[in-house]
Amino acid sequence: MKHSMIISGVLFAAITSGLAFAESKASNHWLLDVDNDEERFQRIERMFAGFSGAMAEVGNRYQHAYDAVQDGNYELASYHWDKLRSAIELGYLRRPGRAANSKGLFLETAWPELQQQLSSKDSQAIRQSFQQARHACMACHVAEEVAFMNDQPLFRNTAEFK
Numbered sequence: 001m002k003h004s005m006i007i008s009g010v011l012f013a014a015i016t017s018g019l020a021f022a023e024s025k026a027s028n029h030w031l032l033d034v035d036n037d038e039e040r041f042q043r044i045e046r047m048f049a050g051f052s053g054a055m056a057e058v059g060n061r062y063q064h065a066y067d068a069v070q071d072g073n074y075e076l077a078s079y080h081w082d083k084l085r086s087a088i089e090l091g092y093l094r095r096p097g098r099a100a101n102s103k104g105l106f107l108e109t110a111w112p113e114l115q116q117q118l119s120s121k122d123s124q125a126i127r128q129s130f131q132q133a134r135h136a137c138m139a140c141h142v143a144e145e146v147a148f149m150n151d152q153p154l155f156r157n158t159a160e161f162k
């Protein structure tokens, strides 16, 4: 019994000091340490993800914009609406195949409509424009063959204002 405790103690010390050694050798410079640009740029591309990375941000900002409209805080809604546009633009910079529908179904139609209404402070018109934007998001999901995106709380819970 005593023997096995000593042995496991020695084993434990050996393992932890081994881990500490491995840790001290690992570098945090995942770009600087690479010795060729090809691999370096591939790592950067992977890090930014494709269109889904943009859409994860768009989903967040859409919800924040909805909440801000609900609160009557139109400056905040406008802030998020603006950032949401940039996120989509960066999305199709990475995935050019999504550019046509991004612009045609959203950025040149529903997006400016709501952005313009937000400065009008007309709550009825703003709420109506938000609903049109919601439909535009969902229409693009259908057009881009990800219609299943539309069946989730993000869209169900923003179908109307309280």
Ligand code: HEC
Residues within 6 Å of the ligand: 050, 051, 052, 053, 055, 056, 058, 059, 062, 084, 098, 099, 101, 102, 105, 106, 133, 136, 137, 138, 140, 141, 144, 146, 149, 154
């Ligand atoms: C180009 C048309 C297009 C527009 C406009 C668009 N989406 Fe998307 N959305 C997509 C595509 C395509 C995907 C799937 C991405 C993938 O497969 O890489 C997606 C995925 C998503 C996702 C899932 C993201 C994740 O976590 O992976 C959310 C949430 C979303 N969209 C919300 C929205 C909202 C909200 C709007 C409107 C403000 C919007 N989308 C406008 C095409 C669009």
